[in-house]
Amino acid sequence: MNLKDELTDNQLYTLKILKTPSAGRALARWLMGLSGLFFILLFLPWQQNIRGTGKVTAFTPGNRPQTVESAIPGRISSWNIREGQFVNKGDTIVTLSEIKDKFFDPNLLTRLSEQVEAKRSSIESKRLKAEALKTQIKALRSALDVKYKQAQNKLKQTELKLVSDSVDYEAEQIRFRNFESQYARNKTLFEAGNIALTKYQDIESKYQESKMKVVSSENKFLQTKAELINAQVNLAGVQAEYQDKISKSESELNATLASLYESEGDLSKTRNEFANMQIRNDQYQLIAPQSGYVVKAMQAGIGETIKEGEAVVTIMPENPDMAVEMYVKAMDVPLLSKGRKVRVEFDGWPALQVSGWPSVSVGTFGGEVQVIDFVNSRAGEFRILVTPDPEDEPWPSILRIGSGTKGWVMLDDVPIWYEIWRNLNGFPPSLYEEPLDLDSQKAKETVEKKTTK
Structure with missing residues (x-):
């Protein structure tokens, strides 16, 4: 047992x-x-996303930090601001003094103005002289026409007179030959004793008178012929004389016009120098281009020389329209489109982000993709600009330009097991349809609504 x-x-x-x-x-x-x-x-939904890093910037280029540069070389005479100070548009930042001896004269503008007035008066005088020469040339041409017509009339009268004198001369020659033959016959008769002495003397007297008339008419004809030659010479001389006067006046007119145009060129050059000097005088005061805060002074001290185009201070605009400049991988760019929602985490801002479940994230802020660069900004990366989502919580007001950020561009929902499998294989996120811009998406929705109705 x-x-x-x-x-x-x-x-x-x-x-x-x-x-x-x-x-x-x-x-x-x-x-x-x-x-x-x-x-x-593994079968719960997971929202795919594209991760990126970047910094806070301003959406509008005019609201981004800018340097204020000096348009002219100069020496710093006085500072009117300090770093961190708020300045209004048009406030003087720095006052400069001249360093080029060409502009040392304090009355340079006055002297240039006097030169402009002197050249303007000279131009006016030359213009009046040119007008007077034009009037003189016109008068000479009129006088040439009158004198030429007078000479032509004189020539014509002389030609007619020569014809008349030649006819008289020929008539006297005929009359003389008649008297000569009559005288010869009567002389023979007188020597033969057939006529009286008285008759013979009377015929001889008429013969001598006719001979004298022939000589007189010949002299008159030759004189008229000489007058004709003189009239012809005078006709050519009148044209040559007045043409010479007109040519001299035209030459003087051309010289006056050339001097006038040269003076106008000098006046334009002097006026240009005067305008440039006026602008240069304004450049001695370095003016704030817009309202904002002086972030940093690039120069320091009094009497320091700065070069043309050298930066003096950096200004941050007063109310920049905040945006996030984010960089994503090139392989993810085809999946992006304008209007895509983004979750943004700012450096220094406490946050807990569950990328696949944005609804349970804490400390992140909503945004929308507004710009996608067409070329890469870094090696293998593209830049996108993200602005605040008007339907989400406003971004913190204490954000500063240049603060670091992290972002997640939200895509479509997939099961968790698919997301794990995709990451293990290194595949990119997937989309069920081609990405559309926000405007294209709204247009598509409108068409679908009309079709449904």
């Missing part, structure tokens, strides 16, 4: 040793529960 009891006790002891402890059973239950939970989680 004792042996039987001892064997039974030994068997029970073995069973007790081989029995699964309660702690192991609890661990197994926990592992099975966690495995089931993990399996269920």
Whole structure:
């Protein structure tokens, strides 16, 4: 009996040793529960996203920090601001003094103005002289016409007179020949004693008178012929004389006009110098181009010389329209489109971001993609500009330009198991349809609504 009891006790002891402890059973239950939970989680939705880093900037280029440069070289005479000070548009930042000896004269503008007036008066005088020469040339041309017509009339009268004198001369010659033959016959008769002396003397007297008339008419004819030659010479001389006067006046007119045009060029050059000097005088005061805060002074001290185009201070505009300048990988750019929602995390701002579940994120702010660069900004990266989402919480007012940021451009929902598989294989995020810009998307929705109606 004792042996039987001892064997039974030994068997029970073995069973007790081989029995699964309660702690192991609890661990197994926990592992099975966690495995089931993990399996269920694999089928939960996960919103794909594109990650990027960047910094805070201003959306409008005119609202970004800018340097104020000096348009002229000069020496700093006085500072009218300090770093961190707010300045209004048009406030004087720095006053400069001249360093080029060409502009040392304090009355340079007055002297240039006097030169302009002197050249303007000279131009007016030359213009009046040119007008007078034009009037003189016109008068000479009129006088040439009158004198030429007078000379032509004189020539014509002389030609007619020469014709008349030639006719008279020929008539006197005929008359003289008649008297000569008559005289010869009567002389023969007188010598023969056939006529009286008185008659012979009368005929001789008429013969001598006719001879005298022939000589007189010949002299008159030759004189008229000489007058004709003189009239012809006078006709040519009148044209040559007045043409010479006109040519001299035209030459003087051309010289006056050339001098006038040269003076007008000098006047334009002097007026240009005067205008440039007026502008240069304004450049001695370095003016704030817009209202904002003086961030940093690039120069220091009094009397320091600065070069043309050298930066003097940096100004941050007063109310910049905040945006985030974010860089994404080139492989992700085809998935982006204007209007895509973005979650932004700012450096120094406490945040907890679950990228796939933006609804449970804390400390991040909403944004929208507004600009996607057409060329890469960095090696293998493209820049996008993100502005605040008007439907989300406003961005912090204490943000500063240049603050670091992280961002997640939100895409479509996929199961968690697919996202894990995609990341393990290095595949890019996927889209169910081609990405559209915000404007194209709204137009598509409008068309769909009209079709439904």
